[in-house]
Amino acid sequence: MVTGVEKSQSATKKAVERQRQAQLGQFFTPPAIAQFMASLFTPGSTDCCRLLDAGAGGGSLSAAFLDRWVSGSFNFQRVELDAFEVDQTLHKALAQTLAAYQQHPDFAPTIRPDDFIHTAADWLSGNLFATALPQYTHAILNPPYKKIRSDSPHRLALRQAGVETVNLYSAFVALAVALLGNGGQLVAIIPRSFCNGPYYRPFRDWVLGQAAIRHIHLFESRTQAFKHDAVLQENIIIQLERGGSPGPVTVSTSTDDTFADLVTHQYPFNQIVLPGDSERFIHVPTSPDFETVIT
Numbered sequence: 001m002v003t004g005v006e007k008s009q010s011a012t013k014k015a016v017e018r019q020r021q022a023q024l025g026q027f028f029t030p031p032a033i034a035q036f037m038a039s040l041f042t043p044g045s046t047d048c049c050r051l052l053d054a055g056a057g058g059g060s061l062s063a064a065f066l067d068r069w070v071s072g073s074f075n076f077q078r079v080e081l082d083a084f085e086v087d088q089t090l091h092k093a094l095a096q097t098l099a100a101y102q103q104h105p106d107f108a109p110t111i112r113p114d115d116f117i118h119t120a121a122d123w124l125s126g127n128l129f130a131t132a133l134p135q136y137t138h139a140i141l142n143p144p145y146k147k148i149r150s151d152s153p154h155r156l157a158l159r160q161a162g163v164e165t166v167n168l169y170s171a172f173v174a175l176a177v178a179l180l181g182n183g184g185q186l187v188a189i190i191p192r193s194f195c196n197g198p199y200y201r202p203f204r205d206w207v208l209g210q211a212a213i214r215h216i217h218l219f220e221s222r223t224q225a226f227k228h229d230a231v232l233q234e235n236i237i238i239q240l241e242r243g244g245s246p247g248p249v250t251v252s253t254s255t256d257d258t259f260a261d262l263v264t265h266q267y268p269f270n271q272i273v274l275p276g277d278s279e280r281f282i283h284v285p286t287s288p289d290f291e292t293v294i295t
């Protein structure tokens with residue numbers, strides 16, 4: 001049977017042939033990665049899930065999350081989804097993806113055509129005319145990747161919300177974390193550069209101040225034979241818990257997005273962010289006796 005996330009992938013591919021992919025930082029999540037990301041959320045006792053998908057594209061991440069919900073492995077009665085997507089040419093594919101779940105009476109999706117940075121930053125900075133946003137319980141993200149110029153409207157809006165950062169991807173994650181209620185969970189696939197890039201120090205401070213890292217996944221091919229694998233290896237998947245106390249971090253690795261050789265270990269937080277490290281580098285150990293500092 002074709003899952004919602006697979007249908008979403010093919011509808012999105014059709015829509016993006018004419019897209020300004022580079023301009024909007026559009027890289028769409030393959031179904032297997034979307035399913036893996038959705039599998040990382042810890043089921044809780046919440047009755048109503050308020051899900052944020054910021055930069056939703058054709059909705060493959062929401063679809064993977066909703067596939068997991070309809071298959072019965074979450075306990076929510078109801079899911080309210082906010083899918084932000086600024087590129088209107090993707091709205092048809094996104095609406096088609098979400099329509100597959102609309103027979104569920106307790107599914108309430110909203111496609112928001114707004115710029116996520118401006119909407120979230122306006123709301124968080126207390127702007128009187130801002131669109132009100134809920135406190136989300138879950139966020140699933142594959143944000144756009146693009147430098148933010150220091151004199152751009154995005155940078156100004158972010159600064160007003162107290163976020164200093166240099167790329168759209170870190171801005172999306174910082175704002176999504178801030179929009180989560182206490183105990184809310186975020187799973188994102190993002191470039192690994194934030195782990196130790198000097199420009200990402202304020203972002204690391206922000207994230208580590210507001211959330212606990214629960215899981216990190218690395219794609220780790222020994223051969224780097226395929227271009228696709230090289231692209232995967234520039235990214236990590238991270239799970240954060242808003243307001244959580246730092247505790248053991250699960251680190252998993254797989255060669256590629258088949259996840260066939262998935263290996264999982266747990267590490268104390270003080271091996272991930274070393275106590276007293278003023279740069280707050282995020283170290284990702286890849287086997288119990290071998291530690292990699294991400295470059």
Ligand SMILES: C[S@@+](CC[C@H](N)C(=O)[O-])C[C@H]1O[C@@H](n2cnc3c(N)ncnc32)[C@H](O)[C@@H]1O
Binds near residue numbers: 028061141
């Ligand atoms: C990397 S793609 C990921 C799409 C989808 N989440 C997925 O995983 O396949 C990022 C998406 O964010 C959208 N986007 C870029 N800037 C945005 C903004 N400021 N506000 C809302 N969406 C934005 C792009 O059009 C693109 O569809």
